[in-house]
Amino acid sequence: MLGKKLHFYNTAHRSKERFEPLHDPVSLYCCGPTVYNYAHIGNLRTYVFEDVLKRTLNAFGYNVKHVINITDVGHLTSDEDTGEDKMEKGAKREGKSVWDIAEHFTRTFIQDIASLNILPPDRWPKATDHIPQMIELVKKLEERGFTYTTSDGIYFDTEKFPSYTAFAGLDAENLRAGERVDMGEKRSVTDFALWKFSPGEGKRQMEWESPWGRGFPGWHIECSAMSLAYLPQPIDIHCGGADHIRVHHTNEIAQSEAATGKPFVRYWLHGEFLVFEKGKMAKSGDHFITMATLRQKGVAPLAYRMFCYTAHYRTPLSFSWEALASSAQSLANLRRLIGSLPSQSKASPPTTLQVAGALDPFYTALADDLNMPRAMAALWDIVRDDTLDAHLRRVCAEQADNVLGLELGRPPTETVQTVVGAEGEAMRLECATYVPIDLCNRLTALLSERRRARREKDYATADRIRQKLGAAGITVKDQPDGSTTVSIPAGVCTDSDRETLIFME
RNA sequence: GGCGGCAUAGCCAAGUGGUAAGGCAGAGGUCUGCAAAACCUUCACCCCCAGUUCAAAUCUGGGUGCCGCCUCCA
Structure with a gap:
């Protein structure tokens, strides 16, 4: 495959392009989760895609420096001071501090990722560890004249960045026409907050001092600050979910390029959604699959x-x-x-x-x-x-x-336990979960009985035992080599009622 | 309202001009005491209509249906 060239669809140009990185290792930045809740499998689809991307780069001979951020700062759900942000909301729901919430969901996210065999990134930067970098970035934007101040925060002035609409193919006029967003004191619908002022004493658990007073960062700024902190610009590849194209990535590009005067990213790759009959799965919805x-x-x-x-x-x-x-x-x-x-x-x-x-x-x-x-x-x-x-x-x-990353060398089911039959004949137990020893013994006894029955051509008894086990989800298969394989699906052995059911002779 | 995407066998889907990948399920067969596994065989003319073309699932126009983004949601 070394002679082959990789081609990726670049959202920036809406076309498939030959991949030619600028850096070694290839710099790869993937937008991470906001840790206010569990990741659902739709979120995880994107990380699987990004992992395949990284593994493919490796397979094609590239070294990769991979960064996934953890957004552990909450942002207001609305531009009004009345809105609660998701982190604070999650904290209230769980009766914990926002820091505990962030810690908990960060850990489970990393576990979820690991269970899917997604290789860990080289760095997992947290937004709350990079407040100074964000402030620096906002200061730079202010110096360069890209910001203005309102009563509730520092905003990025998209009018000053002419190519703002290019990335997502936006139509500024029609955006204005279809106005749904509360403008507040913003000069343009597309303007966005870089730094928000504190809504007041005791309103938020996460706040920091800044040259503009006590407050907290806007949503997009953390990705720019952290990607610039760990990866050389322009970044080779930046990934995320398709929903980020329009707002998040458009804003990231604007603020990053305005601040540095250099191109931000060369290849933008976006993963599509996992969809259900009723549409996409949303984190904010009350039912989601984790x-x-x-x-x-x-x-x-x-x-x-x-x-x-x-x-x-x-x-x-x-x-x-x-x-x-x-x-x-x-x-x-x-x-x-x-x-x-x-x-x-x-x-x-x-x-x-x-x-x-x-x-x-x-x-x-x-x-x-x-x-x-x-x-x-x-x-x-x-x-x-x-x-x-x-x-x-x-x-x-x-x-x-x-x-x-499918562990294709493994046996078909999760774990294999070997038990020795009553007559010293080997039986393989393929289990999706741990099987308690007493259950093992009972299974063994039952299977030995079935063996004896088969040997004596008492097939009625043999089949009855298999049917009994089958009714509980346990399958019994006779192998060509004379051994017998028993497959126990996850959950069966831990259900004590079922055990009784199975082994009531 | 603006922008974008999708519609392929029972299910998940690939394919973007030359006459339909793959997986799961199903059917028939070999094998097996039976069952399972394995192996073989088999299973679609691509939402509708009208065009372009020697040739379209694949291009154009229209229609219908579904979905996403524009709401800090991957």
């Missing part, structure tokens, strides 16, 4: 990652439990298939050239703006291509997994 929801339903995190690969990142992906289940099945099938290929070579191990050759369609799909549906199709083709050496196919799958 990684915890998935775990409760017995869906492995990587099954969700697999599901993300069914659609291109720039296409909205329709969520349904049925579709997610099909991806979980697909992942198990793929792992089983790969597991059946020899991990050792009979003759000489495949050369890197052979592997690269076989994986060519896979990398071609990646190079074409991260076309994961096509990349997955290519992988299935490779793994099932019996004109290729079996071991080579396995090596290809393992190498592809460096980008996919």
Whole structure:
């Protein structure tokens, strides 16, 4: 793949472009979460896309310096002083301080990311640790004449930045015509706050001193300050959700370029939404699906990652439990298939050239703006291509997994426990969760009985036992080699009522 | 109101001018005591209408439906 060139769709130019970074390592900035609530799986889709991007860059020989910010500063929900911001609101809801809220949701976010095999960034800068940098940036903008002051804050004057509308293809006139935003004292609808003055004593838990008095930063400024603090400008790649194009990224560009006089970012990549029948999943809505929801339903995190690969990142992906289940099945099938290929070579191990050759369609799909549906199709083709050496196919799958992050070398289910049957015959227990030892023993006893029944050709008894287990979600499969595999889905073993049900003989 | 996107088999979807990838589910078969797995085979003319073209899911125009952004939401 080293000879191949990457192409990405650049939102800035609305076209696919050949990727030629300016820096080594490639600078990659991804807009992170505002930590006032759990991330839902729609949010997480974007981080999966960004992880694939980073892994692809690595696979194509690039070093990457990756930054994801944590926005732990609240911003007003409205431009009026009456509005509560999301952080403060979350704090009130949980009966904790805003700092506790930020801490808690930052930690769970990082755990969620890790469960999806998303590689951690090189830096996780927090907005609250960079207030001085933000103040510096605002000061610079003030010196250069891009700001004005109102009774509630310092604003960026978009009239002074002529190319403001270029990025999102805005029509300033019509924006004005469709006015819905409360202008307050803003001179133009597109103007935005850089620094907000404190609404008054005791109103907010997060406030800082500044040259303009006590207050807190505007929303967009933290991304500019932190990206400029850790990455050389112009930044090679800046990512985020599609919803950020219009306001957040447009404003980031304006304030960053106005302050430095240099281009801010070269390639802008945006991930589309995960959608539901009723539209997108919103954090502010009262029902949303999180990684915890998935775990409760017995869906492995990587099954969700697999599901993300069914659609291109720039296409909205329709969520349904049925579709997610099909991806979980697909992942198990793929792992089983790969597991059946020899991990050792009979003759000489495949050369890197052979592997690269076989994986060519896979990398071609990646190079074409991260076309994961096509990349997955290519992988299935490779793994099932019996004109290729079996071991080579396995090596290809393992190498592809460096980008996919699906742990394709693992057994189809989560963990494997081996128990020894009553007559000393080995039985494999494939479990999605930990199985208590007494349950193990009872299962073993039951399975041994079934073995005996089968041996004595008492199939009625054997089938009855299997049906009984099957009714509780436990599947019993006789393998060609004579062993028996038992699959226990997550949740089953922890449900004591079910246990009774299963083992009531 | 402005801007943008989408509509492909039961489900998730790729494909943007040459006659429809892949996955899941389904059907038939081989195998199996049965079941599972595995393997083989099979399963769409692409929302509607009108155009352009030798040729369109793919381009143009119109229609219908759905969605997103413009509201600190990835």
